[in-house]
Amino acid sequence: MRYRLDIEYDGTPFVGWQRQELPHTVQQVLEEALRICLRSEITIFGSGRTDTGVHALGQVAHFDYDEELDTYRVRESLNALVRPYPVSIHALERVSDDFHARFSACQRTYLYKIQNTRFPPALDKNRVWWYVHPLDVQAMQEAANLLIGRHDFSTFRSSQCQAKSPVKTLDSITVRREGELILIEVRARSFLHHQVRNMVGSLVMVGNGRWTVADFRRAFEACDRQQGGQTAPAAGLYFVSVAY
């Protein structure tokens, strides 16, 4: 029987989602809680990895278990077990056997938060990219529009990326100001490694006036990571939701 988890976490104390030799990944914390709760070694499959320091509002994962679970009680028990960590299981439900958190996903949504103020963040420390220089949101949106659709995203691809192809389809990208914050929301079926953070880093080059939209287009069309802007910090990135 297959079960689906909907998970929120503060990425600050974790070395990302995926289990590895280093301690404190979100996956390890959840698998350890499941092991204690179900007295069984469980492997969970996330819809996507998140890097060190990246947050999730709606990460999705699945796992298999032989028996029918009282999902309400198991969720309560898991939340009690993960309590030392900033992790919360919003939902646990039985799903059909052909559901796969990663491969069934048809769209993923990420949000990137920039705090655009002279003063640093206090309550939002580790939850935003603090960017001091004024940013032109309209110019950023204009550049962002060039990214929509099916393209070679090599300019925004980490050298560590394991994807077979640099070609992806970006469904949407919006840049808007909300008080002191600039919010960049992107949607696609899937993303290359660091794609969102690298796109944001280059959009900021347009926002601060160092690049024109034409410069941004040239960098994008060069299909060369060397032509792109910096990688925006992990702290500003939120994995918002997955659509199936």
Add this chain to the structure above:
Amino acid sequence: MRYRLDIEYDGTPFVGWQRQELPHTVQQVLEEALRICLRSEITIFGSGRTDTGVHALGQVAHFDYDEELDTYRVRESLNALVRPYPVSIHALERVSDDFHARFSACQRTYLYKIQNTRFPPALDKNRVWWYVHPLDVQAMQEAANLLIGRHDFSTFRSSQCQAKSPVKTLDSITVRREGELILIEVRARSFLHHQVRNMVGSLVMVGNGRWTVADFRRAFEACDRQQGGQTAPAAGLYFVSVAY
């Protein structure tokens, strides 16, 4: 010459605002930064104390200094000096000599955040009161309306309170739901020690159905802390702003 500071902080790592023998109060962190920056022992006066774990979006303080300051540069320098802490100086400006952060205040605004969900907070850990049982916001607002105006607030007064009189005037109180959060905003010239947290604790007794609005009124009119509900946790409380 008198200067005003507008300050944001995450209260989690602090034992409150006011300087004391214990380390890590917000006042100490700011005074230490001023001492280094201005090479002078400076005492700052806050508009109000906050307890351990209570946050501030707009705490106000003032201090005196003999010379004319380049307020822009001093603010930048102070923010660099407080960087290890979740504290941010939003503004530093010269004010008239008769300005007093505490005594000139004519209204203070506090916000209390309750996360009303079965699952615990992750990103908002230490920033909300996690309350599992459903709360009736309309009933809470009805009870809250009884508090508006000039009253004896002994039922909501901490035994540690040093105020001369338990009589205060509450200007407004609103209870509203915003998604998974219940937000309680209160305004008054001044408050008794723990008054906001104690009012919230009793409003929650109405919200969860254990008290009727009439029970709440009886407790309030008893002018006796023993008749009140619990003290709501510090983590949900935000000192929002001061009007002068």
